Amino acid sequence: MDAPLLAIENLRTYFYSRAKRAFIRSVDGVSLEVARGETLGIVGESGSGKSVTALSAAGLVTAGPGVISGRIDLYSNGARRNLLDGLENYARIRERDGRVMEVEKDERGWRKRSETLMAGVRGKEIAMIFQNPRSALNPYSTIGKQLMETIRLHTKLKGESEAKERAIHWLERVRIDSPRLRFDNFPFGMSGGMCQRAMIAMALSAEPSLLIADEPTTGLDVTIQSRIVDLLAQLKAETGITTLLISHDISVIQRLSDRIAVMYGGTVVETGRAAEVLAPEAKVRHPYTTALLASIPSAETIRRKSYLQAIEGEVLDTIEVPRGCRFYGRCNRVTEAIRENCAGSEPPLGEVATGHKVRCWLYPATGKA
């Protein structure tokens, strides 16, 4: 693998449920690497922790216990910096049998430290786009003004007119027609797809090294979705920007990603090259990935008139995480030979082929790891 741009190591981001007096283990030991220039797609159901992983990387998780341990290394300008550096001093964690029992956090100090760490990173090095683009723009300001604001904040273009020129240039690059007219539009005068294009322009105008796209097509019409996906692919080809793409829509992931990480219940259950993980004939595959693939409609399923398969059971409750494999309760490939393992202890993420890792007791490589 090429030099990484972002390396997340053993990240744990917890929230707290007052009602149940228990931690919600949204992200529970995630390790990921995004290489320079590649697109890593994170796929998983709602609640699998994919968005929280991204938000943690952007330093945007401030509520609750939040990020409680791990490393997030950003390699930029030849230097490595840990975006969680020193934050552990602001949270005292008591653990018993590997389970977090109590977190005491100096919220104010934590937030201050985090802001210091993220200064010059958020927006400049790591930019982010969200779902529901219309609500991600300030309704009372024109898109031109909002775009100019990020340009003046993050680039050397401080003057009014040069920032405006650059803003129009970016509106053109995201294929907004008649950008000079659109410049003075308010978000409510534009379609959702148009707003998302404007958001992408805002994110890219700072020329960040990493773009986090958190469900960029969710909440858009289906036809618009595919146009936004096309746009992202084109911009990717033009700028070569490293992207962390998050989506529950596996077809979006398939079209844009070089590598894929499948998340379930706050952990990565499978990771590898997109072609390998999603190859129809793949022999080695996590049962959850198999189930995810079976649940998307394709020309194949329609032609064969076969039914789409919903994944049995419910999404894992990340409050009461079982001792064994997190997918055990819904897995249909448990064999008697491994049942004890599945129920008893969490499988490690084992390498089944070069760069292809699966967290499942089915594969012997896992056992060896």
Added chain:
Amino acid sequence: MRRYVQTPGSIGEFSELALRQRAEPLDLVYVGYGLLVVAVVVASYMLGAFGWLPDDPQAMNVGLINAAPFTSGHVLGTDFLGRDLQARLILGIQAYFLPGLLAITISVVGGSILGILAGYRGGWFDTIITYFDNLLDSFPRLVLILLVIAAFKADIYYVMVVVGITGMPVIANLIAGKIAFLRQKSFVEAAHALGLPAHTVILKHILWLNCRALLVIQATLGMAEAILVETSLSYLGFGVQEPTPSWGNMVQAGANYFLQGNFWPSTAPALAILATILGFQLLGDGLNNLLEGKRRR
């Protein structure tokens, strides 16, 4: 017969005006009248501040007491000491103009800060503001003001500080509500993600761009409130004292002669109070309808 006409314009382009609700003519009348009142008040304040008055407001003329309008050059007549009513009405604006501005400044600034804290931090800030609001609601404002006057002194600025503070919870609640609404829209988070500093997001994107209309409206209504308080207190004798004119003490002074048939010296300032407060109230209401209530999203 009815005509249907297609507005010329490029097809397929959204017209921004079409997306906003058409302005109600009545609201425009309200706002128009309100702006007129504001203009007259500001202009009169300037006249009073620079001393460009039509007549000496303190010059007594015992030979011309309670004169009717248009007698010997007094456009609005004279009061019980023969002083020119028009000049005194203009000078009376001094009594509430700056104190009123102080009051609305306090309530807008304080209310915004509390509102942001409640909206952003939530939790016990929110609770405190709710209790503060309930406390003030359950306590007559005039009694509170009289209490302050009794404890300190009968200074209009002290009173206006109280008016400002008691006006804070309303604004705080409105802003906290607005922030709660805005937080459902992800642009606050998006702005943070784009690296905008927190103070830019709060002051520019939330307060300035999203709450400015609300603040102008509340300031306008607050000014009406301040004028009402000032004139009431002066009427009761707790505010501005003779011989300094205030619309309130003018009404009071004139009232002694009202039943003797000289209704004008008290009616003129009373009408001025009515017209001015109505103006500020209607301006606030009209702006509220035009800017806040009916804007589509």
